[in-house]
């Protein structure tokens with residue numbers, strides 16, 4: 001099974017989980033391709049990041065790997081920002097193609113945990129609306145140890 005591991009990461013936590021996913025897939029003899037989504041203009045102000053996430057803004061993103069035709073499965077990851085997915089993830093979910101009928105897993109990384117379930121629910125709903133079949137979801141606290149993360153991933157991958 002070929003898996004696209006698509007994620008946005010501002011400060012590196014979601015990226016680290018993305019890398020771990022690639023490693024776990026590899027240990028099972030599976031191919032995982034990392035796709036780090038980047039907005040054309042990265043917002044650096046915490047307040048504006050929260051505002052944009054809360055308002056479900058969809059910033060322009062670099063047009064990397066929007067077409068998922070070569071993949072059987074998509075694993076989509078976002079940090080929780082103001083109880084929502086990061087804006088770049090909203091853009092990706094709107095603009096990606098060939099996602100219909102594909103298996104999907106979503107994950108979030110978070111700080112306090114406020115809004116993490118809501119964020120996962122919204123990501124699942126959007127993936128389902130786009131025709132993907134969401135089979136699992138998982139969340140990781142920003143300071144969670146590597147072993148704990150790996151255990152969670154091994155249960156669902």
Ligand SMILES: Cc1cc2nc3c(=O)[nH]c(=O)nc-3n(C[C@H](O)[C@H](O)[C@H](O)COP(=O)(O)O)c2cc1C
Pocket residue numbers: 008009010011012013014015046047049050078079080081082083084109110111112113114115116141142
């Ligand atoms: C703008 C912003 C808003 C955030 N809002 C939340 C939140 O609502 N709930 C929460 O649990 N964590 C929140 N966090 C913490 C991040 O979700 C957490 O640090 C995450 O792991 C960051 O991922 P990254 O390093 O991949 O960017 C927020 C962080 C930022 C920068």
